[in-house]
Amino acid sequence: MDTVAIFGVGLIGGSFGLALRSAGFTGPILGVSSAATIAQALDLGIISEGVSLEEACSRADLIYLAQPIRQIIDVLPRIAPHLRSGQLVTDAGSTKVQIVETAGKFISRATFLGGHPMAGKEVRGVSAADASLFRDRPYLITPSHTTDLQNMAVIEFLDYVRLMGANPVILDAAEHDRSVAYISHLPQLISTALANLLAGVPRARDIAGPAVLDSTRLALSPYEVWRDILETNPAQITAAIDEMNGVLLSLKQQLTMPGMEQMFEQAAVVARSIRKK
């Protein structure tokens, strides 16, 4: 791959550009974003030029869609007529079923590969971009066809993902959306719920310790990012909230009973296992 275009040069798109450079990519990195973002991304040395959607499609071998989910879904039919065979289009959206379905409908000449780097910060924007954002993090890949993994452009892209220090994990789009409902969306909503609850606790600010600071970190996340996630994965998120309520009720019922010890032990086993690499 000689030329890369990043659509949406924010935290994720900007970090992808920086990580690509760190991984040894030396070709042009084109940016498709608002004028203000393009100026900032040029200043930060993340992109080599700002271009139009059409020019990006005409020049780039890899098109990296890093906008909010809704914009990714909107841009797919717009780029489709400008694509050609041999190009790879991939995205960084946090839900995959609707994006992969839309790509399947519109992208025919180029190859589309759904992607989701499990990395982020509570802040947005290109100024927070970080070359090591993906390091030691899973990079979820949801190919539309398993044969896509033999595609030369896909193989090269995944090599770069590994060079960025990320761990590609292949899974089905539906399996992805179900799993991230528990791994990512539920933790976000729990943090949002807890922070809302704390609004009613007198002197919460005076007595907050490390537990509640950790537990409310995600509550700092901007709604603009989450609106699209909630709107494109509501069934799985609803199921996850219901299950969470069920487990909390069962903890409540067993609060001072021997079953509680097992709940703590099981929780510690899981918490340790997801920390082991």
Next chain:
Amino acid sequence: MDTVAIFGVGLIGGSFGLALRSAGFTGPILGVSSAATIAQALDLGIISEGVSLEEACSRADLIYLAQPIRQIIDVLPRIAPHLRSGQLVTDAGSTKVQIVETAGKFISRATFLGGHPMAGKEVRGVSAADASLFRDRPYLITPSHTTDLQNMAVIEFLDYVRLMGANPVILDAAEHDRSVAYISHLPQLISTALANLLAGVPRARDIAGPAVLDSTRLALSPYEVWRDILETNPAQITAAIDEMNGVLLSLKQQLTMPGMEQMFEQAAVVARSIRKK
């Protein structure tokens, strides 16, 4: 204060000893703990000698009870007959109503001051003791009588707490137990519940990102510490779980509706406010 005795030289007791030294205390620090812990605490230079309960009560001006809550409640009547006027007994238990009530029943000659440093780690034991554990953390104080705050020994103790970098916060024991149900106990149970839920998510370990790692840190906490907390604050914890379930249900109902934006905004306001010092 010339001599201090720490009962239960674990993570909190050991950290208190180290922090006391860093704060400039030069007198003897006596330890009352199991033989193995005493040996380790001597090795680490945290205590100057291991002594019996009786000797600690006879020699120390400050008696610092840092055992699990149940043991604090058990030791109060045992130390009572050995205490004298002018001594200060304080504790580091995570719930306060039952401890303060027990102290009120048994401790008459010495002064008792309920305390709760809002600091901790997911690991136990003196080997994890850390001189800076209390730094920049609230140190909750629940005096039995407001006049206790004019007591010379209390004033000196609170001066040391400030020298350790902690922020003393005075509140009533019942108010304490209600507030920490939301600030500390609920976050713990949420993390325990989430980790239990994740046991049923396929490939959770492969796809875990920063959100779920933060959200399950508390799930690593040992049940031995939590059993006593749950048993001594069940009514407040039950109320907090009920409220949490209510907020989660309301998030579920508003998932893709405009009210969600307000929930995110309110959460971010609270999350930011408890981070401001």
